[in-house]
Amino acid sequence: MNDNDLDPAALVSNPFSTRFISPTTVDYLFPKGTDAARLVTKLREADWWGQIIGPHGSGKTALLHSLAPLLEEAGRRVELCVLHDSERRLRIAQRTKSGWNRHTQVVVDGYEQLGWFSRVMLKRNCRSRGAGLLVSAHASVGLPAVWETETSLELARTLVARLLPQQRVSRITAEDVSCAFSAHQGNLREMLMSLYDVYEERSGGADDQG
Template sequence: MKARDNPFRVDRVLTLRYRFLTGSWDELLNRIDRQAGRGAIVGPHGSGKTTLMDELAKRLSRRGTPVHRCRFNLTDHPATWTNLRTATRDLPDEAMLLLDGAEQLGPLQWRWLMWWTRHLPGLVITTHRPGRLPTLIDCHTTPDLFCDLVEQLAPGTFPPEELQTLYEHHAGNLRLCLRELYDRMAVRDDDTTAKRSPAAALPAITRDA
């Protein structure tokens, strides 16, 4: 299968919206307001934290709140100080900072960030564990949620039992699950071709008596 035809290609996966297992957008936004614009989106890898943060940025912007995005991952760790200062250097005073990957900041970097952003109208982070800011929402996944997302992208392509096994294999990390489904779809046509009978693939050969 060509990449552009794969239902699990990146641009298709990015069309998936965050689904609340409990609560709603109104509840989340009200919680942010009650916590003076500060809080943490908590959850393990692949639980939808970044997807939720992306949508939060859009909703805050639509209601007139300027936002400034910043993201860190494992590859940033050796240069976190430099990246942190660069990311916050042009931070507008009136903007709410949305920081994805706060677990990459060490204690000193975190204390510096709290001091540097003390004047801002808000600071929302994503992190794997609670504790640094009051929790806004605890993100997690379920097998049913995974099956629903797959059905949205490629209806009827994979049986629920296969998806359940894949979900368990990746410990509920939907990012890894969807990436593996992309790989499976990429080789599906090749597998079908390879399983054809060689005799059926060749023209009939006749021989004179």
């Protein structure tokens, strides 16, 4: 049963609204044989330092949010920093940095946005206080490899199937997903956003925009 079957709001809202497809809302889908717990173990074995790499829209942010509660359960105090385009330095108060210790897990989403000096200072701050450092980037930044996110048409179809309420599944076809996946060159985030309009057109434009 699709979780949306039990959610009345899902039946009157567009399942591709931002509130449903946000990386903080959508769980990262692991391939068989791997799960978030294994990645936490791998990170622990690397003394809590590591990188998650992958192309745009492949689930890096969703994965970091999926890992956060497990890191907390492992005794880590997560300090999540999200960097957007053109942000060259972290906006972290010195008071916050002073509180970092061996239980702190600094997590930086979009690490490649940082300038060289900011990266050096971040690593120095983490090492001097014994804090862990987990980052996401589009290519390797030289930290121990924790995971590499990838996209596929099969994964895209699974994501769409999870989002669609059973009663509305016919509004998005397998061909719709295939075309959107190809048009956005495998970027799952952009693909899901593009399906919003397709769903709206077949719903008569009655659904809200969340």
